[in-house]
Amino acid sequence: MSTALHNRRPVITGWSAVSPHGIGAQALVDGLRAQRPTGAPVDTARWRVPAGRAHLVPGFETREVLGKKGTRSMDRVTGLAVTAVGGLLEQRGSVRETETGDRAALVLATTTGSAASMMDFTRSSLEGARPYDVDPAVMPNAVMNCAAGQCAIWFGIRGPNTTLAGGRAAGLLSVNYATRLLSSGRADAVLCAAAEEFSAARYWLERHSRGAEAPDVPLGEGAAVLLIQPADAVGPERPALAEILAVRSRVATGKQVRGAFEACVRSALDAAGVRPDEVWAAVSGEAPGRLGQLERDVLGEVCGPRTLERVPAVGRLGDVSSASASFQIAILLATTSERPEAAGQVALVTSADRDGSLACAVLRLVAS
Known part of the structure; x- marks a missing residue:
């Protein structure tokens, strides 16, 4: 690139x-x-x-x-x-x-x-x-x-x-x-x-x-x-906090959700030029019920289970529905700003909605 x-x-x-x-x-x-x-x-x-x-x-x-x-x-x-x-x-x-x-x-x-x-x-x-x-x-x-x-x-x-x-x-x-x-x-x-x-x-x-x-x-x-x-x-008053490498989305329902969600994640990683083993943190949307568990399962399989443990889950704020993904990114930035090991690392942020919308963003954290 x-x-x-x-x-x-x-x-x-x-x-x-x-x-x-x-x-x-x-x-x-x-x-x-x-x-x-x-x-x-x-x-x-x-x-x-x-x-x-x-x-x-x-x-x-x-x-x-x-x-x-x-x-x-x-x-x-x-x-x-x-x-x-x-x-x-x-x-x-x-x-x-x-x-x-x-x-x-x-x-x-x-x-x-x-x-x-x-x-x-x-x-x-x-x-x-x-x-x-x-x-x-x-x-x-x-x-x-x-x-x-x-x-x-x-x-x-x-x-x-x-x-x-x-x-x-x-x-x-x-x-x-x-x-x-x-x-x-x-x-x-x-x-x-x-x-x-x-x-x-x-x-x-x-x-x-x-x-x-x-x-x-x-x-x-x-x-x-x-x-x-x-x-x-970017300037001293507004330094870069994270670089947006790629955002991808899919639509699927029923039995097609798992395959479509995995395809969405892999497509976003390909567009960002990032390998799955380079992902440091995966931040899931914590959708209520089976959909949220499917999201975590796929992220764990693609990127490794440890990536799910590095950022607090958005579910601690309750079900914030359409504000979930924005809060996921806010929580990611809030919890990594004082962690030197996070600088330069890649994070995935994903969402899955029960009506079929699936999305994944790939971000690279920037040193504060």
């Missing part, structure tokens, strides 16, 4: 998160280091769900975190996304011009947007005296790309604005989309985010769609965001 081609590969130069460990990247780093559990009993009166456990962002209330201006009708998933993006942009004390404006893009991974907002808005139309007796201020929340649009409005991100609905694979699909925006010259920096909220609507949708194999996996919530830039944009 030529040096010129290698230098054109995009890199991750920053990240932040709003997680069950708290708000901000440092909260996730500290929580992982201390191995603190994040699950807690659900307030059944507030959330209108049966007694159980969930992994919620502690004390997160949108208006308390973001202020009262512009947040009266903002739903929870939008609040989580805006908070995470703001946390990344303001890490250095001020927002850099190159990370906002006309040449900055934002890509948001999701499953459906806010299921709670969609259902609440529809319910108000059905229960009102007339179908149009609804609160117009709530209408934008029922649109899937509301969170991405609000992030752009809040921070002046005027480049391409995209919402990708892909379930658990959405985070890696958004990384691939971000690299395409950069390679085509459509943007100079891409904020690649993912967000998932906890709500009664999401709880009941998951409960009735999972089936019997993983009924008790508690839900989690949060948002994670990566800053992806061309390699030549």
Whole structure:
């Protein structure tokens, strides 16, 4: 592979998160280091769900975190996304011009947007005296790309604005989309985010769609965001954290999933020019039930079982669904930044969604 081609590969130069460990990247780093559990009993009166456990962002209330201006009708998933993006942009004390404006893009991974907002808005139309007796201020929340649009409005991100609905694979699909925006010259920096909220609507949708194999996996919530830039944009304020070597995806269901997932992993490794025995860490998506076990089995067979032990599992945050892959990368960066042996090593990040989407990204960690 030529040096010129290698230098054109995009890199991750920053990240932040709003997680069950708290708000901000440092909260996730500290929580992982201390191995603190994040699950807690659900307030059944507030959330209108049966007694159980969930992994919620502690004390997160949108208006308390973001202020009262512009947040009266903002739903929870939008609040989580805006908070995470703001946390990344303001890490250095001020927002850099190159990370906002006309040449900055934002890509948001999701499953459906806010299921709670969609259902609440529809319910108000059905229960009102007339179908149009609804609160117009709530209408934008029922649109899937509301969170991405609000992030752009809040921070002046005027480049391409995209919402990708892909379930658990959405985070890696958004990384691939971000690299395409950069390679085509459509943007100079891409904020690649993912967000998932906890709500009664999401709880009941998951409960009735999972089936019997993983009924008790508690839900989690949060948002994670990566800053992806061309390699030549790296500087002292935003050093490269990881190089994106390749992203590949497949679609398969039923008995074809195992073969397709292995083919996806091997295709990504081939595209990256990496042998399976060169993989240092494999970070699986921890899908609930048999699919998650299949994912781990294939990674163990292809790359070796030890690769699965080097990075904490995203499942410690609960089932964060479409935010899983972004959190997988955030956890990878959070736990390897202070480990000298990780510098220069290759990591695989994979996702498998029950609806058939499969994805794999190959990253090379960069010395801090």
